[in-house]
Amino acid sequence: MKALPTFDLVLFGGTGDLAMRKLLPALFRRHIAGEISTDSSIIGVARSDLSREEYLGQVETTCRSHLKQDFDEARWAEFAPKIRYQKVDAHADQDFQALAQSLLGRDSYVRVFFLSTAPDLFTAICEGLAKHRLNTPISRVVLEKPLGHDRASANAINESVGAIFTEDRVFRIDHYLGKETVQNLLALRFGNMLFEPLWGRGRIQNVQITVAEDLGVERRAEFYDRTGALRDMVQNHLLQLLCIIAMEPPASSDPAAMRDEKRKVLRALKPLAGRDVLSKTVRGQYKAGASNGEPVVGYLQEKGVPASSTTETFVALKAEIDSWRWAGVPFYLRTGKRMQERLSEIVITFEDVPVAIYERPDDARAWNRLIIQLQPEESINLGVLAKSPGAGMRLKPVDLSLDFSETFPERQLDAYERLLTDVIKGNLMLFMRRDELDAAWQWIDPIREAWEQHDERPKSYTAGSWGPAAASSMISRDGFSWSNEL
Ligand code: BG6
Numbered sequence: 001m002k003a004l005p006t007f008d009l010v011l012f013g014g015t016g017d018l019a020m021r022k023l024l025p026a027l028f029r030r031h032i033a034g035e036i037s038t039d040s041s042i043i044g045v046a047r048s049d050l051s052r053e054e055y056l057g058q059v060e061t062t063c064r065s066h067l068k069q070d071f072d073e074a075r076w077a078e079f080a081p082k083i084r085y086q087k088v089d090a091h092a093d094q095d096f097q098a099l100a101q102s103l104l105g106r107d108s109y110v111r112v113f114f115l116s117t118a119p120d121l122f123t124a125i126c127e128g129l130a131k132h133r134l135n136t137p138i139s140r141v142v143l144e145k146p147l148g149h150d151r152a153s154a155n156a157i158n159e160s161v162g163a164i165f166t167e168d169r170v171f172r173i174d175h176y177l178g179k180e181t182v183q184n185l186l187a188l189r190f191g192n193m194l195f196e197p198l199w200g201r202g203r204i205q206n207v208q209i210t211v212a213e214d215l216g217v218e219r220r221a222e223f224y225d226r227t228g229a230l231r232d233m234v235q236n237h238l239l240q241l242l243c244i245i246a247m248e249p250p251a252s253s254d255p256a257a258m259r260d261e262k263r264k265v266l267r268a269l270k271p272l273a274g275r276d277v278l279s280k281t282v283r284g285q286y287k288a289g290a291s292n293g294e295p296v297v298g299y300l301q302e303k304g305v306p307a308s309s310t311t312e313t314f315v316a317l318k319a320e321i322d323s324w325r326w327a328g329v330p331f332y333l334r335t336g337k338r339m340q341e342r343l344s345e346i347v348i349t350f351e352d353v354p355v356a357i358y359e360r361p362d363d364a365r366a367w368n369r370l371i372i373q374l375q376p377e378e379s380i381n382l383g384v385l386a387k388s389p390g391a392g393m394r395l396k397p398v399d400l401s402l403d404f405s406e407t408f409p410e411r412q413l414d415a416y417e418r419l420l421t422d423v424i425k426g427n428l429m430l431f432m433r434r435d436e437l438d439a440a441w442q443w444i445d446p447i448r449e450a451w452e453q454h455d456e457r458p459k460s461y462t463a464g465s466w467g468p469a470a471a472s473s474m475i476s477r478d479g480f481s482w483s484n485e486l
Helices: 016-033 054-072 073-082 091-104 118-133 151-162 180-190 221-246 255-268 276-280 415-425 434-453 469-476
Strands: 007-012 040-047 083-087 112-117 139-143 171-173 204-212 281-286 289-291 294-296 314-319 333-336 343-350 369-375 378-389 394-405 458-463
Touching: 007 016, 007 415, 016 040, 016 054, 016 073, 016 255, 016 415, 040 091, 040 118, 054 073, 073 083, 073 255, 083 091, 083 112, 091 118, 112 118, 112 415, 118 151, 118 378, 151 434, 171 415, 171 434, 180 221, 180 369, 180 378, 204 221, 204 469, 221 255, 221 434, 276 281, 276 378, 276 434, 281 434, 294 458, 333 458, 434 458, 458 469
Parallel strands: 007 040, 007 112, 040 083, 112 139, 139 171, 204 333, 281 458
Antiparallel strands: 204 343, 281 314, 289 294, 314 333, 343 369, 369 378, 378 394
């Protein structure tokens, strides 16, 4: 495996959930894979007064629990010396000075500032970095989502970050784009001719994107209650998946070509505003129920959630794209916490045959479909109707399946491993450009405003279910059902 260029990764929010659960284990895995050069370093940065040993202790614990049997003592002994800790308060000038001191003489290495903090600190951090000349010509900044809480705040952040880092050095991360199956979707669409003639109105009846989680808000109640499912998941992950399905073939594999096409899709989304929002969206909040057989509390009883919170933990909506390819094809998006199971999938249902000449199940019109499953397993299934064995011509749905773990038994990179290495290599392909993000917020803001204006409160759903009944009614009004209801 080819080593990455030598780098210094400065991880703001270095003691936070994302750093501990995803980023540091991902870096350790890349070290085990032999990609991290001897001189590279990782500097965890946070406000707490921690010694290097204390921080390292936390990182070791998290890496052990995530890598389990893959944890390798000898490789850890090589990796640990690369990790340092620096206390930085985003508003304390002397802390940036100390950070600059710790990076002295390392200007020739790739420098990555990963901002995994609340977005309202992004500006202060970037200004601190600039003031102390930490933003070398080969430095990059990674911005974790959600970037802002609406279009105006996202623009303000982009403006101030953009004053310090040029756009080609800004990596706006959406970890869904780093998932192997999402890239396989690109391969499926643009590496084969098979689907292209079928890809659009007249051939596709509807598209469903579900990102269901069985987890609740875990330790992130404070963040989540300010954010809600629309901003946490729909504005980024679900809209990015929609873009990958709906975009036109990019002219080349150049990052700009793909980003241009994704932006066009976002700009073509039919605005959802005013009363339309009430019939085409459903927001929900989970109440007590069960998860994986265990009783669980409702959202309002979660530690750190105000008892009167109206934050949504579930969203279902109908999106439409005003383009020649997609006009009239509904895209149903759905995401929620504490749902029946962890399931992320894209289901593309094709139109029915014009005349059914064979005996077939009543719901046969929904079985000609392509299911791209991202989680828990990565697979692609094409549902077709085949003849049931025996006399007569009776049709039965069957799947043509591709299971990635069977076909490619080698270990797949986790999304953050891939994205972190892309940042270090400077590859922008899987990151969002500023205008894409702006177009996404432009579509999302009126939905939130309409909810507030019409005092649309979340409908409750039982933890461990598929969300509020209203989500099923919304789709059934169009004559369809969610894929799990077939
Ligand atoms: C994050 C959200 O972006 O994605 C979380 O902030 C969510 O709330 C997570 O749990 C889901 O990611 P994954 O990869 O586990 O589906």
